[in-house]
Amino acid sequence: MAASHYRGASLPETELSSWAASFAVALRFADGEYGPRGRHPHLAVFDTQALGNGVEVWHAPQLIGRGDHEYLAHGLISGEGYKAVAVADLEKAALRELRDGELAQEEVFAGSKSVARLFGEAFAMPVALALVTWVPRESWTGVVAILVEGAVAAGRWEEVERQGTLMRELTDYGHGRSVRQREFGERAEERERARVEEARVRESGDGDCEGIVEMEVKKKKSGKKGDDKGSGYDDAAKEYREP
Known part of the structure; x- marks a missing residue:
C-alpha cells in the first residue's frame, strides 16, 4: 500500500497521507498537482505528539526504501495538533517572497512572523523558525x-x-592552487605515457632492427668490391648504429 501510494496509483486504495518536513516541498505540490486545477490548496502542519495514539507517522524510506523528502501518516489527523491555512492567505503574508529570497535581511524576520502568525499560537514559533532558516538555493x-x-x-x-x-x-x-595541481597531474601523465611508449618500442622494435642490420651486413660482405649496392647497405647499417 505504501509503494502504491507513493507512485500515485489508484489501487489499492490508500489509507495514508503524504507530508513533508520542508515548506519548499509542500509548495512544489501546491504549485504543481493542485494549484493549476482551480482548487484552493492549503498548507498544513501537525504536532506528532498531540494527535493521540491513533496516528502513526513514518519516514517514507522506512517503508519503501526511497522518498527522503516525504513522510507517510496513517490515521485521522485533526484536533488541536493540526492546523491548515490557505496558500493564498500565506502568499499575502509574504510566503512567496520568503521562498524566492526577495526580502532584505532585515525584512526576513518580519515576514516570517507574519506568515507564522496565521498558524496560531501553538505553531507560530516552530513555523517561524522553519521560515527563518529557509535558505533559497537558486539553480x-x-x-x-x-x-x-x-x-x-x-x-x-x-x-x-x-x-x-x-x-x-x-x-x-x-x-590558483587548483590549476597548478592539474598541471602537475597532466605532466606526470605525459611522462608516464612517454615511458610506457618507450618501453613498448624497445621491447617490440629493437630485435627486428638488429636482424635487419645483420642481414644488410651479410649482403654487403657477399657483394663485389666497389658495388654501389653494397656501399648503400653499409651506409644504412652505419646510420642505424649512430645515435
Whole structure:
C-alpha cells in the first residue's frame, strides 16, 4: 500500500497521507498537482505528539526504501495538533517572497512572523523558525545569469555574496592552487605515457632492427668490391648504429 501510494496509483486504495518536513516541498505540490486545477490548496502542519495514539507517522524510506523528502501518516489527523491555512492567505503574508529570497535581511524576520502568525499560537514559533532558516538555493542558471548581465543590484546582498564566492572559486580554478595541481597531474601523465611508449618500442622494435642490420651486413660482405649496392647497405647499417 505504501509503494502504491507513493507512485500515485489508484489501487489499492490508500489509507495514508503524504507530508513533508520542508515548506519548499509542500509548495512544489501546491504549485504543481493542485494549484493549476482551480482548487484552493492549503498548507498544513501537525504536532506528532498531540494527535493521540491513533496516528502513526513514518519516514517514507522506512517503508519503501526511497522518498527522503516525504513522510507517510496513517490515521485521522485533526484536533488541536493540526492546523491548515490557505496558500493564498500565506502568499499575502509574504510566503512567496520568503521562498524566492526577495526580502532584505532585515525584512526576513518580519515576514516570517507574519506568515507564522496565521498558524496560531501553538505553531507560530516552530513555523517561524522553519521560515527563518529557509535558505533559497537558486539553480546554476540563475547564478550564471548574474555574470552574463555584468551587473549586480546593490540592494541584493545575497547576490553580492554569491557572486563573490563564485568568483573566488573561478579564480582558484583558473589561476590558483587548483590549476597548478592539474598541471602537475597532466605532466606526470605525459611522462608516464612517454615511458610506457618507450618501453613498448624497445621491447617490440629493437630485435627486428638488429636482424635487419645483420642481414644488410651479410649482403654487403657477399657483394663485389666497389658495388654501389653494397656501399648503400653499409651506409644504412652505419646510420642505424649512430645515435
